[in-house]
Amino acid sequence: MALRTTLRAAALLPALALAAAVAGCGSGGGGEAKGVPLVNEGQLTTCTNLPYEPFESRKDGEVVGFDIDLIDLVAKDLGVEQQVTNAPFTTIQSGQALNVGNCDVAAAAITITDVRKKNFDFSDPYFDATQALLAPKGSGLDSFEKLRGKTLGYQKGTTGAEYAKERAEKNGVTLKQFADLGLLLQNMRTGKIDAVINDDFALIDFADQNQKFEVTKKLKTDESYGFGVKTGNGELQNKINEVLAKAKEDGTYDRLYEKWFGHAPSEK
Numbered sequence: 001m002a003l004r005t006t007l008r009a010a011a012l013l014p015a016l017a018l019a020a021a022v023a024g025c026g027s028g029g030g031g032e033a034k035g036v037p038l039v040n041e042g043q044l045t046t047c048t049n050l051p052y053e054p055f056e057s058r059k060d061g062e063v064v065g066f067d068i069d070l071i072d073l074v075a076k077d078l079g080v081e082q083q084v085t086n087a088p089f090t091t092i093q094s095g096q097a098l099n100v101g102n103c104d105v106a107a108a109a110i111t112i113t114d115v116r117k118k119n120f121d122f123s124d125p126y127f128d129a130t131q132a133l134l135a136p137k138g139s140g141l142d143s144f145e146k147l148r149g150k151t152l153g154y155q156k157g158t159t160g161a162e163y164a165k166e167r168a169e170k171n172g173v174t175l176k177q178f179a180d181l182g183l184l185l186q187n188m189r190t191g192k193i194d195a196v197i198n199d200d201f202a203l204i205d206f207a208d209q210n211q212k213f214e215v216t217k218k219l220k221t222d223e224s225y226g227f228g229v230k231t232g233n234g235e236l237q238n239k240i241n242e243v244l245a246k247a248k249e250d251g252t253y254d255r256l257y258e259k260w261f262g263h264a265p266s267e268k
Contacts, residue, residue, distance in 0.1 A: 033079055033080050039102075044071065044080050045082075046103055046105050047085055047086075048063065048068070049086065049088065049092055053065065053206070054205050055108070056109070069256045069260070070243075070244070070247070089156065089158065092106045095120040095228070104230075106227065106229075109129075109199060111158075120228045120230060120231055121230070121232070121237050124241045125226050128222075128224050129201055130221045130223060131223070132198065132199070132200035132203050132215050133203075134203040134206065134213055135214070141195045142216035149172060150174070151175070152173050152174070152195050153197070154177060189210065
């Protein structure tokens, strides 16, 4: 893509410090592009949560991924540059990052849920996913029943966390929470947990790169991802929907999908 993405350090700030810090991110006075209000003049600011390959990750000092490329299309349409800031997923899914003016759009493989719809507005769905279990190859850990007496890791604030909490106690499964996917998978690598629950494509990507592990079960939760904007920002919501529809119609979406997932959407 022609538009560069940059990363500003926000992930290490505690919640209260983050709220105070991001409140000043729009201190440039804000701006507008083609009738769309922006928190910073001349740029479309995106909140994401790293790492979450292949949707968003850091490579050679830049943030790249499927989500980032799609929002680049929106920025290009608006005639501005996309700037990416990393934030805890909890501040994204709660709407805090948008509400305090840290960013214009949240792009972090966010499952559309009724609870989150109360926190911010979603674009049209752009990706279908489901929950899955990841475990060492040959472990046979493909159900909550088989995880009895084992430790299952999950990412805080995710739909996978909700799914696990609803089933863990009755099946005798110990749960362990992690702040982001990177920490979750690192503890899987080092054997500190027995299995992981998260979105299927993120775990498939990890298993492809780490042959000692496999996705043992897809849990059929039928989730869809959407991009988030601050409640009431219909101008940006409509622009994102317009760009997504055009990308799907002219083949750009399929091209980006194959770039990041290695196959066309029809081959999912």
